[in-house]
Amino acid sequence: MQVQTLQIYSAAQAISTNGPWIDISNLVSLSVQVLTSSGTTDIEVSNDPNVMIDGAGIGIPSAPPVLSQFASIPGSDGADSMLPAETFFVEVTYITKWGETKPSAEASLAVTAGNYLYVAVPAPSAAQAPYVTGFNVYVGLSTGAEVLQTGPQYQPQHLIDGIGTVGGGVYPLGPGQSTHFAISGAITIKAPGWAMVNGFQQTQWTPPVSDGSGGANSGCSVSNTHGLQSLVTTPNDNTAVAVFGTTSNLMWSPSSMTWKFLRVTNGAAGTIAYLNGQRG
Numbered sequence: 001m002q003v004q005t006l007q008i009y010s011a012a013q014a015i016s017t018n019g020p021w022i023d024i025s026n027l028v029s030l031s032v033q034v035l036t037s038s039g040t041t042d043i044e045v046s047n048d049p050n051v052m053i054d055g056a057g058i059g060i061p062s063a064p065p066v067l068s069q070f071a072s073i074p075g076s077d078g079a080d081s082m083l084p085a086e087t088f089f090v091e092v093t094y095i096t097k098w099g100e101t102k103p104s105a106e107a108s109l110a111v112t113a114g115n116y117l118y119v120a121v122p123a124p125s126a127a128q129a130p131y132v133t134g135f136n137v138y139v140g141l142s143t144g145a146e147v148l149q150t151g152p153q154y155q156p157q158h159l160i161d162g163i164g165t166v167g168g169g170v171y172p173l174g175p176g177q178s179t180h181f182a183i184s185g186a187i188t189i190k191a192p193g194w195a196m197v198n199g200f201q202q203t204q205w206t207p208p209v210s211d212g213s214g215g216a217n218s219g220c221s222v223s224n225t226h227g228l229q230s231l232v233t234t235p236n237d238n239t240a241v242a243v244f245g246t247t248s249n250l251m252w253s254p255s256s257m258t259w260k261f262l263r264v265t266n267g268a269a270g271t272i273a274y275l276n277g278q279r280g
Helices: none
Strands: 003-007 027-035 042-046 067-073 086-096 107-112 113-118 132-140 159-162 179-180 240-245 249-256 260-266 272-280
Touching: 003 260, 027 159, 027 260, 042 159, 067 107, 086 113
Parallel strands: none
Antiparallel strands: 003 272, 027 249, 027 272, 042 260, 067 113, 086 107, 086 132, 159 179, 240 249
C-alpha cells in the first residue's frame, strides 16, 4: 500500500483561518499531525459532497431587476388586464438547492392601468450559474415593503408564473397563455421571466435577511468544537484518539474511517498540519 504525506494547513493555505477540504475517501488509514496549534485549532470531517461550497460565495443578483410593462392583446377575449395603475417596487433573489440568497437592489416601475408588470430573468454570473436553480420575485407597493409573489419560499424547482417573450410591440399573451413552468438546473433560460398577470398578492414572506444559498461550508468537529488540545486530556471516543500531545503539537488518529472530507481549522499564525495516509 502506498503511504502519503501531505501538508494540508499553513498560513499561506488557510482561507479565513480554515484550511482546504481534503478528499480522504481513498485512504484506508490516516493520522493528522498539527504543529504549533492555537487553543481553538480543530479538525473537521464531513461526508457532504457539497461541503466545499460556501453560500456566502454564491452572492446575490448583481444588479436590480429589469422591469417593463406590457399590454394585453387588443380585442382578445379574457386577456385584457383589469389592473389599475400602480407603482411597483421589486427585488429578486436566487434560489439554489440549499436555499435562497439575500435580495438584489431594489427597482421600481410605474405601470399604467391595463398593463402587466414584467420582471426579466436575473442573469447569474458564470461563477453563480452552476449553483442557481431559479429565482424568486418580491414586489411591494412602497419602497422596502416587498413580499414574495412567486412560488413557496425557499423551494427549488418551484412553479413560477410566466409568459413568453416580451417586447418589440408584439405581446403574445392571450387566452390561456398565462402559463406555469418549472425551473431546474442552472438558469440558462432567456425567457420567460415573470409577469404579474393576477395583480399584487400580499403575502407574509419578506426577502431573506441572511444568506442561505449554499452549504454551511463546515463539517463535524472531532473535538466537539473545544479545540484539539482538549483531546489530550479528554479524548473523543467516538471519533478520535490523541496519540501524542504537548502544549501546541498533536498527533490525531481516527478510530474509524467513515468520512469523505477532512480539513484543519482555526490555526495560529505558525500552525502547520500534515495528513499522513495509506492508500488502499
